[in-house]
Amino acid sequence: MGMDNQAFIYRMFSKFYNENIDRIETPKSIENREFGFTIFKENVMIRHKGFMRAEDLKEFIRKTVPSNVYYSTAYYIMPEAKMDEKGWLGSDLFFDIDADHMPTECNKIHDTWTCEKCGLTSNGVTPKKCPRCGSESFDEKTWPCEKCLEAAKVETIKLIDMLTGDLGFSISEIKCSFSGHRGYHIQVESEEILKLDSTARKEIVDYVTGTGIDAIFHGLELINYGEARILVGPNLDDFGWRGRAARGTYEFLLKATAEDLKRLGLKSRVINEILANKNEILESWKTSGPWNMVRGLGLNGWRKIIQRGISLQSAKIDTVVTVDIHRLIRLPGTLHGKTGLLKVSFPASEIEAFDPLKEAVAFKGGEAKIYVEEAPKFRLGDEDFGPFKKQTVSLPLSAAIFLLCKDAGEVIDSNV
Amino acid sequence: MEHSILTLSDIAKYPFIPEASEYVKRLDFRIENLLDENYAPILDRAEKRIIDALTTNPPKVSFNPREYSEDIEIISFPVAIVLVSALANEYVKKRYALAEARRAYELLKEESEEKIVEVAKKFGWRIRFPGEKIGLVKFDFALNFIDYLRNISALSHEKDWKLVNRPVLRGEVHLSRHDVARLLQEEAQRYIEAKIDPKARSLIPEKIIERLEKLRQAYLDKMRESPAESLASVGVVSDAFPPCIRQLYEAAQSGRHIPHVGRFTLTSFLIKIGMNQDIIVDLFRKSSDFNERMTRYQIEHIAGERGSGTKYTPPKCDTLQTHGLCPGMDDLCKRIKHPLTYYLRRTRSLKRKAK
Numbered sequence: 001m002g003m004d005n006q007a008f009i010y011r012m013f014s015k016f017y018n019e020n021i022d023r024i025e026t027p028k029s030i031e032n033r034e035f036g037f038t039i040f041k042e043n044v045m046i047r048h049k050g051f052m053r054a055e056d057l058k059e060f061i062r063k064t065v066p067s068n069v070y071y072s073t074a075y076y077i078m079p080e081a082k083m084d085e086k087g088w089l090g091s092d093l094f095f096d097i098d099a100d101h102m103p104t105e106c107n108k109i110h111d112t113w114t115c116e117k118c119g120l121t122s123n124g125v126t127p128k129k130c131p132r133c134g135s136e137s138f139d140e141k142t143w144p145c146e147k148c149l150e151a152a153k154v155e156t157i158k159l160i161d162m163l164t165g166d167l168g169f170s171i172s173e174i175k176c177s178f179s180g181h182r183g184y185h186i187q188v189e190s191e192e193i194l195k196l197d198s199t200a201r202k203e204i205v206d207y208v209t210g211t212g213i214d215a216i217f218h219g220l221e222l223i224n225y226g227e228a229r230i231l232v233g234p235n236l237d238d239f240g241w242r243g244r245a246a247r248g249t250y251e252f253l254l255k256a257t258a259e260d261l262k263r264l265g266l267k268s269r270v271i272n273e274i275l276a277n278k279n280e281i282l283e284s285w286k287t288s289g290p291w292n293m294v295r296g297l298g299l300n301g302w303r304k305i306i307q308r309g310i311s312l313q314s315a316k317i318d319t320v321v322t323v324d325i326h327r328l329i330r331l332p333g334t335l336h337g338k339t340g341l342l343k344v345s346f347p348a349s350e351i352e353a354f355d356p357l358k359e360a361v362a363f364k365g366g367e368a369k370i371y372v373e374e375a376p377k378f379r380l381g382d383e384d385f386g387p388f389k390k391q392t393v394s395l396p397l398s399a400a401i402f403l404l405c406k407d408a409g410e411v412i413d414s415n416v
Numbered sequence: 417m418e419h420s421i422l423t424l425s426d427i428a429k430y431p432f433i434p435e436a437s438e439y440v441k442r443l444d445f446r447i448e449n450l451l452d453e454n455y456a457p458i459l460d461r462a463e464k465r466i467i468d469a470l471t472t473n474p475p476k477v478s479f480n481p482r483e484y485s486e487d488i489e490i491i492s493f494p495v496a497i498v499l500v501s502a503l504a505n506e507y508v509k510k511r512y513a514l515a516e517a518r519r520a521y522e523l524l525k526e527e528s529e530e531k532i533v534e535v536a537k538k539f540g541w542r543i544r545f546p547g548e549k550i551g552l553v554k555f556d557f558a559l560n561f562i563d564y565l566r567n568i569s570a571l572s573h574e575k576d577w578k579l580v581n582r583p584v585l586r587g588e589v590h591l592s593r594h595d596v597a598r599l600l601q602e603e604a605q606r607y608i609e610a611k612i613d614p615k616a617r618s619l620i621p622e623k624i625i626e627r628l629e630k631l632r633q634a635y636l637d638k639m640r641e642s643p644a645e646s647l648a649s650v651g652v653v654s655d656a657f658p659p660c661i662r663q664l665y666e667a668a669q670s671g672r673h674i675p676h677v678g679r680f681t682l683t684s685f686l687i688k689i690g691m692n693q694d695i696i697v698d699l700f701r702k703s704s705d706f707n708e709r710m711t712r713y714q715i716e717h718i719a720g721e722r723g724s725g726t727k728y729t730p731p732k733c734d735t736l737q738t739h740g741l742c743p744g745m746d747d748l749c750k751r752i753k754h755p756l757t758y759y760l761r762r763t764r765s766l767k768r769k770a771k
């Protein structure tokens with residue numbers, strides 16, 4: 001065994017903070033925020049820290065070199081007091097979009113899990129229960145892959161659209177950042193939302209995730225038309241969830257297979273008619289919509305189809321995080337202890353072009369020789385690496401630290 | 417206030433708006449005036465407001481402009497608030513606030529758009545009436561979504577009040593006249609509840625307190641008891657609480673913050689010893705983050721009426737110690753391992769003593 005991994009990572013983090021301390025973004029009203037840190041050696045969370053000035057915080061980080069730095073979305077009178085004595089003043093509105101919470105094209109085959117009880121190891125999404133022994137605790141190794149990050153970005157864009165178009169926040173009020181691992185953070189620091197309680201935040205969560213939504217409140221209804229009863233529904237260009245429901249339905253029908261429609265509980269005659277008239281149905285959105293085109297498909301059938309469309313349009317966020325008004329979140333401009341990547345903020349308007357695996361690279365220059373146990377193919381900056389299995393390689397410092405932080409190898413030598 | 421379109425009769429309809437208290441101030445009315453024979457109609461009307469709240473179902477204070485002059489209507493409202501405050505009964509407070517708010521709702525529904533907006537703005541609402549058509553439905557009003565969220569916490573278990581089922585555009589929720597009136601009812605109810613302060617009792621002349629006691633006697637059956645009084649009637653012996661539960665119970669009563677584990681411990685304990693769920697809900701009412709729906713949900717969950725159906729038991733003594741919820745042991749504590757055991761033993765020995 002060569003150098004001690006942890007000592008090496010610590011030394012590199014320390015060097016980074018010494019040279020880049022001003023990349024740390026001081027949160028608004030720093031004196032009212034609670035800070036938390038994890039330390040390399042003990043790997044325990046130190047909470048309830050407070051700082052009066054940005055310089056104090058930076059000095060602390062430079063001296064302590066934490067493996068992770070967090071701060072509260074909440075503002076407190078006394079951030080260092082015990083939880084129930086802090087004196088809550090309000091909280092920013094915060095959203096966490098993480099690839100862990102969404103189905104992805106790569107099916108997360110790059111991720112591995114190991115049962116802590118019986119040692120069973122496999123690839124893909126971690127099961128709820130170990131298929132061999134039934135245990136529920138696992139050791140997980142997850143990787144930030146291009147596809148996963150792209151999926152998270154798509155959800156983030158949907159969320160930003162709802163926050164601006166529907167809820168009326170200006171794009172400049174929305175702080176957007178890459179988490180440094182597998183997702184994005186969205187933070188709204190608006191005077192208006194500070195005092196919202198968990199119940200009100202839950203309503204916002206339900207709004208962006210489309211939870212509890214029903215098409216009958218968004219234009220789907222039977223009306224009298226002369227002698228007849230006809231069905232009307234939302235249009236593609238309607239605003240808010242109304243339009244989203246229509247666009248989601250269009251998107252769903254465009255790709256829907258017989259199997260997809262069967263899962264909605266539709267009768268096979270109806271399914272056949274939908275599939276046979278797919279083009280006409282899609283075409284009909286230009287005029288009055290498809291609501292009366294399929295015989296045997298009435299209000300309740302459409303309601304189920306629209307529901308599928310809605311789930312395509314909803315933003316998959318971690319619902320627990322937004323409702324928690326005492327949450328600690330990673331501080332922008334600090335390093336992620338599991339990747340050595342930076343949490344970086346960027347203007348929400350530039351998300352489409354944002355390349356997380358480039359912008360979040362913290363360590364520039366330098367090389368390290370490491371032994372890699374196992375790692376999937378990954379990209380950092382403009383360079384691809386791996387896959388590696390039981391081999392010794394010389395890598396740019398950023399890639400080496402990334403693998404070491406992931407606990408996928410051992411450091412042998414370094415020129416830094 | 418020159419540019420306000422609200423007339424004296426409007427103020428009489430909505431006596432909780434600032435114009436009403438300014439009007440009362442201008443009249444130089446003081447609570448001592450009530451001892452004066454000339455003010456008897458005001459005291460009578462104030463009392464009637466409270467009686468209305470207690471005797472109608474659903475509760476609603478009457479509106480009868482032919483019977484009561486505007487002056488009486490306007491002044492009797494703050495007087496009724498003082499009287500309800502002095503009654504110091506949580507149930508009457510809630511019921512009275514609801515009854516006044518429901519009266520306002522019924523009246524608001526019939527008002528012009530301009531008047532509804534005027535009243536809403538008294539509560540700081542950001543509201544306008546664009547009269548836009550969305551699909552086939554015409555929505556008269558557009559309300560800032562934060563103002564909307566502040567007022568639906570008691571309503572959002574109904575699907576149609578959920579934000580996600582409303583037309584929302586650029587920060588505004590589009591609403592019908594009926595909906596705006598209903599949300600104003602919520603706002604008014606909270607506002608009136610906040611005005612009711614038990615400390616007001618000390619300001620009231622003795623003679624009026626006497627009259628209030630008569631009112632209390634006359635409607636005793638209508639005023640449900642407060643949690644402390646009713647404990648005994650359902651067989652709960654608060655004297656037998658172990659020190660940990662007593663501490664949590666007192667914290668809840670005085671509205672102090674209780675961490676999650678503490679709430680869970682207290683609630684599961686009270687359910688186990690057979691306390692009525694409504695009384696447990698009332699117990700948490702003073703907490704600053706009280707939310708009836710959430711509280712009820714949690715209680716039902718712990719009682720096993722929701723979710724997995726598990727009926728939860730309070731944690732053992734050593735778990736409570738780990739969470740810092742054990743304030744120190746007394747003699748009995750040293751001989752038991754569970755707060756429920758403590759309670760059972762103590763109730764038994766108290767009963768023996770009573771005999």
Ligand SMILES: [Zn+2]
Nearest residue numbers: 115118130133
């Ligand atoms: Zn196992």
Ligand SMILES: [Zn+2]
Nearest residue numbers: 106145147148
């Ligand atoms: Zn992936």
